[in-house]
Amino acid sequence: MNNFSISLKAAKDVVVIMPRGYVNDLGAERLEHTCEQYFDKGLKKIVINFSDMQHINSIGASVLTDIVQKTAEHRGYLCFTNMKKVHLDVFEMLGITKHVRVFKEEKDALSFLKDIG
Amino acid sequence: MKGRWDLKRLVFNLSSLVELGQEVTSSKGINEKMKTTLHVVTGMFSVPRAALLVYNSTRSSLEVLTYKGIRGMDGTRVYIKAKHIKTFKKNEPCSINEIKNNSFYEDNHDAFKRLQTKTFIPLFAKDEFVGAISLGNRLSRKSYLQSERDALKVIANQMSIALHNSNLFKKLTNKVTENKRLYENMRRIYHDTIQAFAAAIDAKDVYTKNHSYRVARYAVAIARELGWGEKDVEGIYVAGLLHDIGKIILDRGVINKGEELTIMEITEIRKHPQISYDILSKIKFPWKDVVDFVRHHHERVDGKGYPDSLMEADLSDGVKILALADAFDAMTTDRPYRRKLHLLEALREVRKCLGTQFDGRISRVFFRVLQKEIKGEVREAQIIPHLDKDFDPTIITTLLEGITAELSA
Structure with a gap:
């Protein structure tokens, strides 16, 4: 029913999450639960690579808002990468990008997170 | 630049409102529907923590239906009095600062703290208070612009209607369940009353204890085998229970007389189907033809029955079933004037009377269902449990197969 999936790449103290498809219904909550699980394990650095994300709506934005909030609660680092302009515009408009680090490429985010130790 | 952002914002908000409309009118359950709509609202305004509460008028409280971004909200309640509801501006x-000096806030300080409420939206469907939305801080920590408050009001209107409809549906469902329960109770009382009448009828005749009950059971077995629907089966069951109700006003001495009856007495006894009809025709039964079955249960297919001497073509299947069931039980039980017949003899007697007293098609169905009961091929036997156990199943089965083959030829 929903056209959403996620794939994960975990390495040392960073996890890269790649949402795929449409982040437009409650199925997107899996993204939030995945982040929560890593925070609960003590991991604090999360990269979300949006290169395979097709569409995001207010429900998807709500889920990302939750992730931003939880990252702050856990004093973690959240990076968004490989965003299409249309998605970046939505996140900027909603004020989400003020609370995350946005990078053009995934490797840039990983390099940034490596530097902060 | 600002104009471009305003336009993008407008498009995003409009598409969010469309999504909200789709959610509200979807066929999802109320919990999922409300959770999704709550996400739409919080996504539109970047609110990480929020909850939707529904009003429980019995408990005078708002109860959390769904929430996001907050832990452990289940069971959280906000107590609210009618005087507070009156002060709310609809939707x-x-x-929260506007109501901090209100006793409503003071009474629920802990609950609001747990909910992290910063904005409170009371939900009204027309004039009925149905719930509230609790929104926490926005990511930006900014307060809402007037245009955003207007959008929130539109959303609140939609959500309140969805909640109201859900409440109506719940009330309706409860009402239907209650009515079903009442109907079942009445039905049980109705059946109990009919059973009591049947017992009263049978008590009149010491030789025919439980006769009405057995006739009802036999009739049910034949009707089911004929493929009747359950409502019609119930109808013939009731007709079976009440078919002799007219005997209630007959002289007990005549009914129980152990020797040959006089012509006067026979005439008296033969009045009972008509009397039964006269009694039962005053009742509006929920099943069709009950009184017709009762009136004609002593008719014969050769037209020599009573009270109306109807011919085969004028007799309904129900009448033919009841006539056979009644006669078969009379044959297989002791009467004041003769001993009961053995099952083998009774079946031969039925066979002998085909085309005169009994209808051939209905009798074939009777033989078939009896065979099935002997072989254990029916879920619930209706005939065999009431017969004497002194018959040999193999002999009876052979006889029934022989009769069936003969009739089919």
Whole structure:
């Protein structure tokens, strides 16, 4: 029913999450639960690579808002990468990008997170 | 630049409102529907923590239906009095600071703290208070612009209607369940009353204890085998229970007389189907033809029955079933004037009377269902449990197969 999936790449103290498809219904909550699980394990650095994300709506934005909030609660680092302009515009408009680090490429985010130790 | 952002914002908000409309009118359950709509609202305004509460008028409280971004909200309640509800502006968002001096806030300080409420939106469907939305801080920590408050009001209107409809549906469902329960109770009382009548009828005749009950059971077995629907089966069951109700006003001495009856007495006894009809025709039964079955249960297919001497073509299947069931039980039970017949003899007697007393098609169905009961091929036997156990199943089965083959030829 929903056209959403996620794939994960975990390495040392960073996890890269790649949402795929449409982040437009409650199925997107899996993204939030995945982040929560890593925070609960003590991991604090999360990269979300949006290169395979097709569409995001207010429900998807709500889920990302939750992730931003939880990252702050856990004093973690959240990076968004490989965003299409249309998605970046939505996140900027909603004020989400003020609370995350946005990078053009995934490797840039990983390099940034490596530097902060 | 600002104009471009305003336009993008407008498009995003409009598409969010469309999504909200789709959710509200979807066929999802109320919990999922409300959770999704709550996400739409919080996504539109970047609110990480929020909850939707429904009003429980019995408990005078708002109860959490769904929430996001907050832990452990289940069971959280906000107590609310009618005087507070009156002060709310319908579907208008209000800052928590605006109600901080209100006793409503003071009474629920802990609950609001747990909910992290910063904006409270009371939900009204027309004039009925149905719930509230609790919104926490926005990511930006900014307060809402007037245009955003207007959008929140539109959303609140939609959500309140969805909640109201859900409440109506719940009330309706409860009403239907209650009515079903009442109907079942009445039905049980109705059946109990009919059973009591049947017992009263049978008590009149010491030789025919439980006769009405057995006739009802036999009739049910034949009707089911004929493929009747359950409602019609219930109808013939009731007709079986009440078919002799007219005997209630007959002289007990005549009914129980152990020797040959006089012509006067026979004439008297033969009045009972008509009397039964006269009694039962005053009742509006929920099943069709009950009184017809009762009136004609002593008719014969050769037209020599009573009270109306109807011919085969004028007799309904129900009448033919009841006539056979009644006669078969009379044959297989002791009567004041003769001993009961053995099952083998009774079946031969039925066979002998085909085309005169009994209808051939209905009798074939009777033989078939009896065979099935002997072989254990029916879920619930209706005939065999009431017969004497002194018959040999193999002999009876052979006889029934022989009769069936003969009739089919």
